[in-house]
Amino acid sequence: ACCSYRLRDALHPLWQSPLTIPGGTRQSPINIQWRDSVYDPFLKPLKISYDPTTCLHIWNNGYSFLVEFDDSTDRSIIVGGPLENQYRLKQFHFHWGAINEWGSEHTVDSKFYPAELHLVHWNAVVYPTFEEAVMEGNGLAVIGVFLKLGAHHEGLQTLVDALPAVKHKDTVVEFDVFDPSCLIPSCPDYWTYAGSLTTPPLTESVTWIIKKQPIEVDENQLEAFRMLLFTSDGEEEKRMVDNFRPLQPLMNRTVRSSFQ
Numbered sequence: 001a002c003c004s005y006r007l008r009d010a011l012h013p014l015w016q017s018p019l020t021i022p023g024g025t026r027q028s029p030i031n032i033q034w035r036d037s038v039y040d041p042f043l044k045p046l047k048i049s050y051d052p053t054t055c056l057h058i059w060n061n062g063y064s065f066l067v068e069f070d071d072s073t074d075r076s077i078i079v080g081g082p083l084e085n086q087y088r089l090k091q092f093h094f095h096w097g098a099i100n101e102w103g104s105e106h107t108v109d110s111k112f113y114p115a116e117l118h119l120v121h122w123n124a125v126v127y128p129t130f131e132e133a134v135m136e137g138n139g140l141a142v143i144g145v146f147l148k149l150g151a152h153h154e155g156l157q158t159l160v161d162a163l164p165a166v167k168h169k170d171t172v173v174e175f176d177v178f179d180p181s182c183l184i185p186s187c188p189d190y191w192t193y194a195g196s197l198t199t200p201p202l203t204e205s206v207t208w209i210i211k212k213q214p215i216e217v218d219e220n221q222l223e224a225f226r227m228l229l230f231t232s233d234g235e236e237e238k239r240m241v242d243n244f245r246p247l248q249p250l251m252n253r254t255v256r257s258s259f260q
Ligand SMILES: NS(=O)(=O)c1ccc(S(=O)(=O)NCc2cccs2)s1
Pocket: 091, 118, 120, 131, 134, 142, 196, 197, 198, 199, 200, 201
């Protein structure tokens, strides 16, 4: 009976792939139950050093919009935190809802935020290519930052102003100088756990580093995300909203915190 349920996996409309990976033991996203997270005094501060000139372009890939970086050198990296190596910045993207009541992928004490930023890095010390790192348990490190409704975010606005140029799936616009550090909250506190990509190939290769403090963005900025389309030019328009994966079981995992 147990295995047949796996065969009946529901197909999620957005991902056209099973919602659960057969045999998956470390899938993402998860609910972070604050009181169940375990303070780890050996966790180091996360060191972030990005070179804004490594920014290349913005691309609507039909799931989200990605800001991609030149990852051919170690000019934009993170090190420390739970990581044993330094990791190179590859891209960042967001997940958001149709309304402000939901949109984030991770939740904290079952609370959704209206959106969540993911900065994707790969272990170029150990693996020769990003594609290989995506398949390995310690291949990727993703920093998650929650967005909450509040004050206008100056740094995000330069990105928002470029979104009309990537309204449709598979459109790209040049975006040549941007420092994603402006999107990361000043508070150093984070949770960390072993997880997966939340879109195909859903591989269990991600060390998640979820910042405790959200950043504030205003309603107009969230609405700008919601005017993007899943669909290509000429197709029947489908607004790009609710591009977050459902919560996955924690299974045999502990979420560690860098703070008491
Ligand atoms: N939401 S998330 O941060 O968990 C991500 C989902 C997919 C990501 S990717 O940038 O690694 N692209 C996946 C791949 C591209 C080419 C080979 S695999 S990051």
